[in-house]
Every structure is written in C-alpha cells, then in structure tokens.
Amino acid sequence: MIIFKQNEDLIVKLQSIKNDGGTIGFVPTMGALHNGHVALIKQSLAANDITVVSIFVNPTQFNDKKDFEKYPVTIEKDIELLAKADNNILFMPSVEEMYPEGLEPAPAYDLGFLESILEGLYRPGHFQGVCRIVHKLLDTIQPNNLYMGQKDYQQCMVIQKLITGFNLATHLNIVPTQREKSGLAMSSRNMRLSAVAKENAAAIYKAHLYIKNNLLKLPLEQLREEAARLIIEAGFEKIDYTVVCDAFSLAPVSSYNAGQKLVVLTAAFIEGVRLIDNLPLN
Structure with missing residues (x-):
C-alpha cells in the first residue's frame, strides 16, 4: 500500500493509472476504521483496478466543536487494517492541504429539502461541510466509483445530489449497513x-x-x-x-x-x- 499526503503527488500517480486504462474506486473515511469500512473496500477492490481510501477528519462538517475534539483517532490501527485488506492507496492529507483557502464558510451547496430535515435540521451546516470536503476529494481523485455505507442514508442522498448537480463523472455505490452480532450498526x-x-x-x-x-x-x-x-x-x-x-x-x-x-x-x-x-x- 502506498501512502500519499499531498494532492499533487496523488494526482500524478492516479493519472498514470488512468493513462493505462485503469479504473479507480474511492472510499472516503474519517479514520477509526472498522469492518463496515472493510466491506466498502472489498467492493471497490472487486470492481476496480485501484482503490483509494482517504483518512481525513473534516473540521467543517462538525457543528459541535466538542464532537470534533472527541472523534477517535487510531491511525496506526487504521493503516494495519488497510494493509490486511489489501488496499492499494491511502490518502492522508492535512487540514492545510485540503483547505489552503482556510476554513471560513465557502459558497453554499444547494441541497434543498435534504438540508432542512433530520441530520440537516439537528446538525446545521453539517452537510455543507460534507459536500465541501467530498467535492474536493472527488476533484483530486476523480474516481470511476465512489463507495459509501447505507448507515449514512441521508448523507448518501446528499452526495448523489452533489454528483448529479455538478455532473461529476463518478458513480455512487451504496453498500448495505454492516452490523455487530447484536444488530448495532458498525460506527x-x-x-x-x-x-x-x-x-x-x-x-x-x-x-x-x-x-x-x-x-x-x-x-x-x-x-x-x-x-x-x-x-x-x-x-x-x-x-x-x-x-x-x-x-x-x-x-x-x-x-x-x-x-x-x-x-x-x-x-x-x-x-x-x-x-x-x-x-x-x-
């Protein structure tokens, strides 16, 4: 597995893969990986020539600063899990790499009804932050296929709206929720x-x-x-x-x-x- 931390280096590598006719699958994560993430990676590995997993705890999608500060960081275990899963590329950018313009609010994404209900209602600004980072990552990686879990049902709908609205050349694949033996959704x-x-x-x-x-x-x-x-x-x-x-x-x-x-x-x-x-x- 190759680890990249800068956009430019990753773009060069992925362009060479595309030039050879290879397909790219992408699994965006915030780390603290578990078997739910592995299920996404397995689907990508089975359907694409190269799979890219990103680990980036995105500050702009947390409407509660304390929630951001408490988000679990387990990078060594994450790398070990990805290696065992035979993942191809890990992208671990810094905040400065992903937000060279700073964290101030960017132009809003038109999410319509989805931003006024459920997660949109209880976590104001959350989906704007999600769209902002996913859009940046998709622009960098330009994957053929994007993989997300059904547990984040509303987020999947938001990202599909992003892909459709900007006519992005990637297909969203929604993978069923992975659960513990008790039925608890993996998270x-x-x-x-x-x-x-x-x-x-x-x-x-x-x-x-x-x-x-x-x-x-x-x-x-x-x-x-x-x-x-x-x-x-x-x-x-x-x-x-x-x-x-x-x-x-x-x-x-x-x-x-x-x-x-x-x-x-x-x-x-x-x-x-x-x-x-x-x-x-x-």
Whole structure:
C-alpha cells in the first residue's frame, strides 16, 4: 500500500493509472476504521483496478466543536487494517492541504429539502461541510466509483445530489449497513461506548425491526411511538428523531400506502454519544 499526503503527488500517480486504462474506486473515511469500512473496500477492490481510501477528519462538517475534539483517532490501527485488506492507496492529507483557502464558510451547496430535515435540521451546516470536503476529494481523485455505507442514508442522498448537480463523472455505490452480532450498526463512534452501552445501543435496530415486522398491523404513528419507547427504555438519554420517511425523498410519512418504499431513521444519544441508524421497511 502506498501512502500519499499531498494532492499533487496523488494526482500524478492516479493519472498514470488512468493513462493505462485503469479504473479507480474511492472510499472516503474519517479514520477509526472498522469492518463496515472493510466491506466498502472489498467492493471497490472487486470492481476496480485501484482503490483509494482517504483518512481525513473534516473540521467543517462538525457543528459541535466538542464532537470534533472527541472523534477517535487510531491511525496506526487504521493503516494495519488497510494493509490486511489489501488496499492499494491511502490518502492522508492535512487540514492545510485540503483547505489552503482556510476554513471560513465557502459558497453554499444547494441541497434543498435534504438540508432542512433530520441530520440537516439537528446538525446545521453539517452537510455543507460534507459536500465541501467530498467535492474536493472527488476533484483530486476523480474516481470511476465512489463507495459509501447505507448507515449514512441521508448523507448518501446528499452526495448523489452533489454528483448529479455538478455532473461529476463518478458513480455512487451504496453498500448495505454492516452490523455487530447484536444488530448495532458498525460506527467509529461506537469506540466511545462502554461494553454495556454497546449492547444496549442495539435497541435502535430492534426498534426498527419492530416497525418493519408490524408495518401492516398497526398505524405508523403508533409504531413510531412504540419504537421510541423501546429505545428510551434501553438506556438512551435522548432521541433527536425516530421517523418513517419515503425512501426516495425522505419526506415524513404518516400512513402506509401499498407500493410506497419506506425507511425508518433514528438519531439518539447514549452515554452522551450520538448514534444514527436506519432500516428500509419494505
């Protein structure tokens, strides 16, 4: 595995690959890697000649400075995991490398409805920061394929909007959420949880399954309320949202219509750590 820290050096290497007709897959990460990331890398390795993984904890997507400061950094373990996964290229730029213009707000991306709901509502400015860094990385790497996890359901929709809006020549591949045996969605934030909280945090997935299994039996609002109760009873201190939405628009849904694809999404705090998860319902 080759490690690059500067845009120019990486661009030269990738251009030589493209000149030889090679295809490039890209997996953007903020480090603290786990088997969910490995699943993305494996898909990329299987479908492309070269896979690039980036590790960059992006300061512009954290609306809470304390959250940024607490984000786990495990670079030595990350490099070891990537080597075992047979990854080809690791890109580890500095903040100065990615933001030579500084961190002041850049021109806004038009994200429409997606920026006013769910993560957009509870983390103002988050998706602007995500788009800003992903756009920079895509411009540098110019991959044929981009790989992201379904756990970040709304973020995947935001990045697809970015790709479409700027007519970027890359295809977004969404990989199913990887889970622990308990059902807990794999996440770098799980590292901040105690063993007990990790076990209890699986309540989100179990609450989502409750809605899925009873979709045709009870009104959606009743299902949503019961799911929220199950999450709180498991030890979560606070729920930002548990909501059933249209799977394609993320518009909230109050009643089920046959044929409409639905997804349930939750964001909740346990031991002060904010976890998100989702589950397609039909």
